[in-house]
Amino acid sequence: MNLRRLPFTREISLGVLVYLYVPVMVLIFYSFNANRTATVWSEASLDWYRKILVNPSIRDATWNSLVLATAAGLGSTLLALAAALGTKNRFRGLAVVEAILNAPLILPEVVVAVATLMLFVAIGIDMGLTAMIPAHIAFCIPFAYLPIRARLEGMNPSLEEAAQDLYANRFVTFRRVTLPLMWPGIMAGFTLAFVTSLDDFLTSFFLSGPGSTTLPVYIFSAIRAGITPEINAISTIMLIVSVALVVTSFLLGKIRR
Amino acid sequence: MTNPQSAISVQSVSKSFGRGDSAIKVLQDVAVEIGTREFFTLLGPSGCGKTTLLRLIAGFEELDSGSILIDGERVDHLPPFRRPVNTVFQNYALFPHLSVAQNVAFALEMQSLSRAEVIRRAGEALEMVRMAAFANRKPSELSGGQQQRVALARALAPRPKVLLLDEPLSALDLKLRKQMQIELKQLQAEAGITFVFVTHDQEEALTLSDRIAVMQGGRILQLDTPRAIYERPSHRFVADFIGDINLLEGKVDGGAIQLDCGASVAGNFGHAPGDRVTVAIRPERARLAKSGEGSFAAEVMHSAYLGTATLLQLRLADGREFLLRETRIGEGAAPPEKGSRVSVHLPDSALQVFAA
Amino acid sequence: MSAASPLRRMGLVAPALVIVLALVGVPLAIMAWVSLLERGATIGVTWDSAPSFANYTRLAWEEDFDGTMLLNPTYLIIQLRSVAQAFFTTVLCVLLGLPVALWMSSLSKNQRDIAVLLITIPFWTNLLVRNYAWLIILREDGAVSHFANAVWPFGPVQLLYNDTAILIGLVYSFLPFMILPIYSGFEKFDWRLLEAAYDLGANRRQALTRVVIPLAMPGIIAGSMLVFIPSLGSFVTAAILGGGKSLMMGNLIQLQFGQSRNWPFGAALSVVLLALMMLVLVGLALWRNRQGGKI
Numbered sequence: 001m002n003l004r005r006l007p008f009t010r011e012i013s014l015g016v017l018v019y020l021y022v023p024v025m026v027l028i029f030y031s032f033n034a035n036r037t038a039t040v041w042s043e044a045s046l047d048w049y050r051k052i053l054v055n056p057s058i059r060d061a062t063w064n065s066l067v068l069a070t071a072a073g074l075g076s077t078l079l080a081l082a083a084a085l086g087t088k089n090r091f092r093g094l095a096v097v098e099a100i101l102n103a104p105l106i107l108p109e110v111v112v113a114v115a116t117l118m119l120f121v122a123i124g125i126d127m128g129l130t131a132m133i134p135a136h137i138a139f140c141i142p143f144a145y146l147p148i149r150a151r152l153e154g155m156n157p158s159l160e161e162a163a164q165d166l167y168a169n170r171f172v173t174f175r176r177v178t179l180p181l182m183w184p185g186i187m188a189g190f191t192l193a194f195v196t197s198l199d200d201f202l203t204s205f206f207l208s209g210p211g212s213t214t215l216p217v218y219i220f221s222a223i224r225a226g227i228t229p230e231i232n233a234i235s236t237i238m239l240i241v242s243v244a245l246v247v248t249s250f251l252l253g254k255i256r257r
Numbered sequence: 258m259t260n261p262q263s264a265i266s267v268q269s270v271s272k273s274f275g276r277g278d279s280a281i282k283v284l285q286d287v288a289v290e291i292g293t294r295e296f297f298t299l300l301g302p303s304g305c306g307k308t309t310l311l312r313l314i315a316g317f318e319e320l321d322s323g324s325i326l327i328d329g330e331r332v333d334h335l336p337p338f339r340r341p342v343n344t345v346f347q348n349y350a351l352f353p354h355l356s357v358a359q360n361v362a363f364a365l366e367m368q369s370l371s372r373a374e375v376i377r378r379a380g381e382a383l384e385m386v387r388m389a390a391f392a393n394r395k396p397s398e399l400s401g402g403q404q405q406r407v408a409l410a411r412a413l414a415p416r417p418k419v420l421l422l423d424e425p426l427s428a429l430d431l432k433l434r435k436q437m438q439i440e441l442k443q444l445q446a447e448a449g450i451t452f453v454f455v456t457h458d459q460e461e462a463l464t465l466s467d468r469i470a471v472m473q474g475g476r477i478l479q480l481d482t483p484r485a486i487y488e489r490p491s492h493r494f495v496a497d498f499i500g501d502i503n504l505l506e507g508k509v510d511g512g513a514i515q516l517d518c519g520a521s522v523a524g525n526f527g528h529a530p531g532d533r534v535t536v537a538i539r540p541e542r543a544r545l546a547k548s549g550e551g552s553f554a555a556e557v558m559h560s561a562y563l564g565t566a567t568l569l570q571l572r573l574a575d576g577r578e579f580l581l582r583e584t585r586i587g588e589g590a591a592p593p594e595k596g597s598r599v600s601v602h603l604p605d606s607a608l609q610v611f612a613a
Numbered sequence: 614m615s616a617a618s619p620l621r622r623m624g625l626v627a628p629a630l631v632i633v634l635a636l637v638g639v640p641l642a643i644m645a646w647v648s649l650l651e652r653g654a655t656i657g658v659t660w661d662s663a664p665s666f667a668n669y670t671r672l673a674w675e676e677d678f679d680g681t682m683l684l685n686p687t688y689l690i691i692q693l694r695s696v697a698q699a700f701f702t703t704v705l706c707v708l709l710g711l712p713v714a715l716w717m718s719s720l721s722k723n724q725r726d727i728a729v730l731l732i733t734i735p736f737w738t739n740l741l742v743r744n745y746a747w748l749i750i751l752r753e754d755g756a757v758s759h760f761a762n763a764v765w766p767f768g769p770v771q772l773l774y775n776d777t778a779i780l781i782g783l784v785y786s787f788l789p790f791m792i793l794p795i796y797s798g799f800e801k802f803d804w805r806l807l808e809a810a811y812d813l814g815a816n817r818r819q820a821l822t823r824v825v826i827p828l829a830m831p832g833i834i835a836g837s838m839l840v841f842i843p844s845l846g847s848f849v850t851a852a853i854l855g856g857g858k859s860l861m862m863g864n865l866i867q868l869q870f871g872q873s874r875n876w877p878f879g880a881a882l883s884v885v886l887l888a889l890m891m892l893v894l895v896g897l898a899l900w901r902n903r904q905g906g907k908i
Contacts, residue, residue: 006821009716016713019785020735023746030749079629086625097626100633107637108846108890110863111883114870115640118647118880121656138636141629158350161317164337165344166364167415173338176363180354199739202848206870219741223853227749235742242737250730 031232072136073194080144128209144189151185270323301472343412351396382414520553526610533613542607551600648880657876668881699844710791718799736789774856791836798832
């Protein structure tokens with residue numbers, strides 16, 4: 001008897017895995033269905049994928065999403081990197097600083113999104129990418145900050161001292177020792193921030209203007225209009241991109257170890 | 258008053274951590290002159306300030322008052338990268354993202370040497386510690402002893418005037434430590450530079466050092482050669498910290514010291530009558546005497562055969578323990594049995610007396 | 614050298630701090646102010662109206678044509694439903710998450726990594742896509758509906774656009790947030806404690822309730838926060854699986870900024886949502902401190 005394994009945990013776990021994966025499988029399955037009504041399976045086809053590739057609205061929305069996620073990822077990672085370096089040593093007020101930086105993680109997004117909408121209307125900023133990029137940067141900061149901070153915390157402080165002892169000035173120490181050692185944390189932070197922005201729906205939903213629709217906003221309005229095989233196809237592609245990102249980072253982590 | 262001979266001159270240095278009432282004085286008015294090519298050891302229990310003193314010399318901490326000179330030049334206002342010293346860190350602090358060769362070449366590149374010169378000198382440094390074969394490995398692929406050697410090569414490659422070593426052997430197992438001690442000594446002779454070595458291991462300090470500074474509570478208690486420190490400790494703390502020693506409490510009574518265990522020792526050793534004193538004697542300096550001829554009698558509690566000697570654990574009249582290391586047992590003579598009574602002789606020349 | 618100067622530290626931290634304060638802190642302050650104002654004709658708020666608590670009164674009361682206040686349960690029901698949904702979501706997540714976390718920690722190192730990956734993948738998948746997948750499963754002309762109607766003798770079964778559909782979607786959305794913290798607590802768990810419990814005569818049930826669950830408590834509390842808070846403030850799940858019939862607070866807030874154009878009321882709802890959340894956070898923190906004091 002495996003003392004560690006408690007009764008039924010295995011059965012429940014397998015059930016949970018089925019619960020987690022079956023809906024997604026069904027979604028993927030129907031994306032290859034040639035029949036528009038989606039109820040009946042007629043035959044396998046890539047028609048819907050072909051259709052979404054040539055759909056200009058989807059192309060524009062994808063482009064907007066990528067521009068936004070890149071800007072938000074880069075912006076929040078840079079800000080978070082500086083903040084992580086500044087919070088490396090304990091000081092009075094550190095807890096308050098971290099609470100503020102991490103606030104977007106716990107605040108309900110719908111509240112922050114409508115509040116930001118009111119701010120932008122009050123100060124006269126037009127909705128669109130100029131409104132979305134700063135808002136995305138703000139809520140992506142904790143996603144970039146936490147992995148960078150964790151990496152910095154795990155770093156042996158003697159390494160920086162060793163570099164200075166070996167005649168590297170502060171700038172060279174940062175470039176040759178601190179930065180390379182933090183790099184995995186920075187990359188993890190950027191990936192998290194990028195994916196968070198790419199997946200974001202609510203903030204973009206309230207702040208996007210005409211012509212700046214992102215992919216999640218497009219998908220939401222499409223779902224509202226009804227179930228179509230096109231949505232299945234876009235969803236499948238987004239799924240594959242997400243899974244590829246997670247699996248890649250998992251494998252990279254394995255190799256590094 | 259700067260000694261022109263000194264490689265390092267530490268002048269009335271004080272250092273506290275924290276501010277206000279919670280400040281902890283780590284170093285209090287410490288002064289020491291370390292000679293050129295000397296193997297100098299800072300020895301003391303953890304928290305005595307030895308590592309802080311080393312970090313002040315390296316430039317990782319700023320001193321509160323006093324000054325530090327290296328080769329006659331003041332360095333205490335300089336950042337670590339402008340001081341002609343290099344450090345071997347306690348856990349080596351090898352850069353994990355760089356290969357062994359890149360680690361060793363780091364300081365050479367910082368000094369803007371030509372590529373050829375960097376490669377040549379890094380190779381020499383690795384050769385010196387017999388690690389040339391591992392040049393392309395990452396530090397994580399090396400054993401503790403190998404990492405230790407790379408750390409030494411990295412610190413020696415830029416040819417510093419002084420090498421600072423912060424408990425460099427503490428992470429190694431006993432056998433490897435003994436081996437590295439010998440290598441360190443050889444390396445110092447080869448490099449011909451000053452070593453400042455920090456350790457809490459008194460045996461290591463005695464083996465390696467030209468001179469030792471024994472520290473406690475942020476001060477240097479005694480600064481002398483290993484032999485002098487072992488044989489003529491200046492404080493009770495030093496006597497107790499270095500090697501095994503018996504400490505017998507007593508009181509000066511006229512021209513003699515009356516010990517609490519009932520025995521007495523002739524002479525007052527410069528202490529005034531009525532003073533409480535501690536008489537110290539090393540286990541190997543006390544002698545077994547013929548019955549009735551020694552200073553006092555004691556009961557044998559335990560006898561341990563050590564090969565080169567026999568260590569006797571004795572109980573005195575007042576119940577205290579007394580260690581005696583006897584080398585003359587053997588040659589057919591059986592060691593005293595457990596429970597038997599022996600007579601112990603304390604030669605005057607072997608005694609150290611401290612104010613209690 | 615090792616201690617960064619306060620000035621340098623400020624310079625590094627300030628940009629991120631300013632951005633978060635300006636784009637999260639300031640908007641929330643504006644929202645609190647707007648919740649006291651009157652609605653506007655064009656942009657949803659009359660900036661220069663006199664502040665009052667009228668919007669908060671509207672949450673539960675309605676002014677009759679003759680000026681008397683009548684209890685209007687419409688919004689209260691939505692608030693209660695949101696809290697109930699978030700609560701049941703959390704409970705279901707604990708019931709499903711604890712066994713999964715336990716099972717994961719009983720696996721070998723490599724199997725564990727794969728199990729973590731399997732639990733993480735859905736968590737990285739777009740929230741809209743995950744809820745949309747359930748829309749397909751539960752839709753009227755889907756296989757599940759046909760099956761349900763075939764076995765259910767009492768008239769037609771509607772699987773979508775009700776509270777159950779939302780609950781399924783919420784659990785589906787946030788279950789990984791429960792599993793991972795409990796699991797990470799068990800990753801460092803000393804399994805000899807369980808062996809000790811058996812050795813001391815505990816049966817499996819006693820070992821579970823007396824040893825395993827108390828030790829899993831920090832993870833369960835952390836997971837509960839991570840599940841309850843986003844469930845309470847969720848928008849997407851009810852928007853897709855509730856079909857506009859079964860609303861949660863997030864949807865009600867969105868409506869005030871969409872069709873209704875009543876920003877002050879939406880702001881008041883948001884303030885109430887934030888207050889509810891704070892209440893739960895503080896309550897859990899206090900409870901955890903008391904638990905911590907016991908051990």
